[in-house]
Amino acid sequence: MRLILASQSPRRREILAKFFDAFDVIPSNVSEDSKALDPAEHAVEVAKKKARDVYSRYGGTVIGADTIVVLDNKILGKPENKEEAKEMLRALSGRIHKVITGYCIIHEGREITGHVVTEVKFRELSEEEIKWYVSTGEPLDKAGAYGIQGKGGILVEWIKGDYYNVVGFPMKIILELKNLGFKLST
Numbered sequence: 333m334r335l336i337l338a339s340q341s342p343r344r345r346e347i348l349a350k351f352f353d354a355f356d357v358i359p360s361n362v363s364e365d366s367k368a369l370d371p372a373e374h375a376v377e378v379a380k381k382k383a384r385d386v387y388s389r390y391g392g393t394v395i396g397a398d399t400i401v402v403l404d405n406k407i408l409g410k411p412e413n414k415e416e417a418k419e420m421l422r423a424l425s426g427r428i429h430k431v432i433t434g435y436c437i438i439h440e441g442r443e444i445t446g447h448v449v450t451e452v453k454f455r456e457l458s459e460e461e462i463k464w465y466v467s468t469g470e471p472l473d474k475a476g477a478y479g480i481q482g483k484g485g486i487l488v489e490w491i492k493g494d495y496y497n498v499v500g501f502p503m504k505i506i507l508e509l510k511n512l513g514f515k516l517s518t
């Protein structure tokens with residue numbers, strides 16, 4: 333069965349490639365909005381849209397995922413510009429937030445959905461640090477305006493849960509694929 337990752341994210345491709353040799357990458361072309369009020373539900377709904385979009389065009393076994401940062405029950409998506417990135421980082425400073433990845437795997441016409449939550453605590457960030465981090469260019473294509481896998485690692489005090497979930501591809505998805513019969517590479 334052909335495995336397809338419905339994502340433009342290079343991070344997702346790299347993580348999936350650690351475990352499976354053969355898959356295709358076909359980014360979806362959908363808007364990242366939903367009617368869901370609950371953040372986890374929202375992430376799952378968007379993941380479903382991504383997977384359904386690619387499945388309807390190519391069939392196969394399709395993986396869609398959506399990662400959001402949630403602070404005080406409010407969703408922080410990808411910042412539109414540097415000013416918005418700074419605002420997000422100020423809001424996250426010194427606080428615990430959740431990173432939620434919703435996923436949808438469509439296999440033999442059936443949808444397997446779920447979400448994974450990781451808690452992340454940020455250090456207290458100075459204005460100078462925030463300015464420096466935004467000038468690295470890292471925040472712009474990332475939920476919550478940071479990437480834990482890059483220079484953004486320095487902003488983080490601790491995490492509780494799956495590290496790979498913060499980067500956008502929880503190990504839960506790998507386990508679901510294994511359960512469906514996809515063989516892990518050696």
Ligand SMILES: Cc1cn([C@H]2C[C@H](O)[C@@H](COP(=O)(O)OP(=O)(O)OP(=O)(O)O)O2)c(=O)[nH]c1=O
Nearest residue numbers: 339340341398399474475478479480498499500
């Ligand atoms: C919090 C955090 C997010 N991110 C990234 C993961 C996701 O790529 C991105 C959230 O955006 P998403 O909409 O989940 O994904 P995407 O637009 O990059 O790719 P696609 O929709 O095609 O699958 O933020 C990190 O890389 N590191 C982090 O620490």
